[in-house]
Amino acid sequence: MNQLTHDPVADGKMRRNKVDLPLNVNIVEVGPRDGLQNTAENLETDKKITLIKSLVAAGVKEIEATSFVHPKWIPNLADAEEVMRAVSDLPVTMFALIPNEVGYNRAKEAGVDGVTLVMSVTDGHNLKNLNRDTRASIKETIHLLHKALRDQIQVRVSLSVAFGCPFQGNVHLDEVVQIIDQLVENGATRMGLCDTIGVANPRQVKEWMKVITTMHPDVLFELHFHNTYGRGLANVFAGLESGIHYFDASIGGLGGCPYAPNASGNVATEDVLNMMSEMGVETNIDETKMLEITQTLFQHLEIDVDSQVYKVKKESNL
């Protein structure tokens, strides 16, 4: 899984400290879900579909296109069926976030390629977000996982507040490992650790991911960071150093933090892409096209882009 890369930055004769990073990474674009679920201005359905098609044209291979949560909770994504039906035939993997069985059935009906089954690692956040404790969530997640396996729908299990929780505070590695163990024993092969409130630090990421990947070498682990405290890219780098090569990111940094309304949201796809290309790590996504998509999208949303790379490039007219 962890291919090692060539070395574009160190000079030949002085190359005594090669940092081994994955050769290729996969960026899962979650802007259409994690981003658009929170915006004040609800993007029209046809614009969401155009956005997703543009992302595919730019080279994105996996997209979290929407969420099949009850519209009462997330009115912005009430058009989940319509969006999914319009994009599920595109030649990439279209994921949708699924909170429960009703959502699963809706997603399957709409032709989803993969489901993101979400639960929190703490009871506090789980109760608030999904109205059940962690134990019940594990049971439900395993149930849906088995359904999806039968239905030949891909599954990634996403663990919210994996690095820190707004209610519990610190999260301990053994709490996370216990949940991962149970899910893996029951068939999970792809799991994401999500720093939902942006409190992770790169030391923690590197120490934890090495432990976790060593315990479960056959599981595909992915990371989802928010830039709340400015550490988004530092955490991505720490993940890379641990051999992780799947990362969620959101176009233009779309998507906030419900516990700090004006804070930064998801780590911006443009910023991740630029850091990767500067480090010689291949993403196979066209950076210039992504910046153009951002420009169009944020003009519709009438909000400021939260990507550092976008801010710089825009001044040089992209």
Next chain:
Amino acid sequence: MNQLTHDPVADGKMRRNKVDLPLNVNIVEVGPRDGLQNTAENLETDKKITLIKSLVAAGVKEIEATSFVHPKWIPNLADAEEVMRAVSDLPVTMFALIPNEVGYNRAKEAGVDGVTLVMSVTDGHNLKNLNRDTRASIKETIHLLHKALRDQIQVRVSLSVAFGCPFQGNVHLDEVVQIIDQLVENGATRMGLCDTIGVANPRQVKEWMKVITTMHPDVLFELHFHNTYGRGLANVFAGLESGIHYFDASIGGLGGCPYAPNASGNVATEDVLNMMSEMGVETNIDETKMLEITQTLFQHLEIDVDSQVYKVKKESNL
């Protein structure tokens, strides 16, 4: 020099991948110089002095308080003498940036504790910034270094555009090493590598700093990052991983990039402090006091704070 730290994040029995970082780091606050030299609103002299005194009260041990550049080039810092005279007796090390011998003499007269001798690693940036080529700058830097040694004034030599240049583009490690070699041979014991335009990436930082520190184990190396492309803290972490434990930072992220006027400036002191404390790395600086200083300062300047930590904490009333 590189003490290794305890491990606050990995849990006891799972501690199989300890990331060794320095136990303590020194943050050199460069806001009063690198930040205030660029602001549209020129802070009044007495407010600059109050700012510097507050930074000392918060625990900052080294401050770049001003620059003895000709006021024609940086009118904001025309009060360099007045500022330095008012703060040089404080019980911390007050540095000033020095571009040439005239500046050196002014700084010495004003009672400076230490001088930051600055030159660029590329001819292009050197010619633009200091109106001479790299070769001439090395000669001048060595000349001033020797003067300062005789005058018992501390010296840090700062290499601008060390990781990338707006004129030349890529900078090669051997170009940087050649300059470091010459300066060290001539007495430099403390040297900073400055990512003036924010283009460094963490892989490059880690690979380069390991090479450089291995070649010159007795030199104190420090790093100066800008957050232009969002990689400021990622680069700080990469530096830490290489054993570097001196970092420049600027309060509130003050200080821009002359080549991208709306881009982010220096890595924000608050963001560096918060990442350090989350990782168990001691700075001995009071984070809460720093946030209060930021709030007061930016109210005077009437600009937005460019620190992620500040934005989050402000919503919870600091």
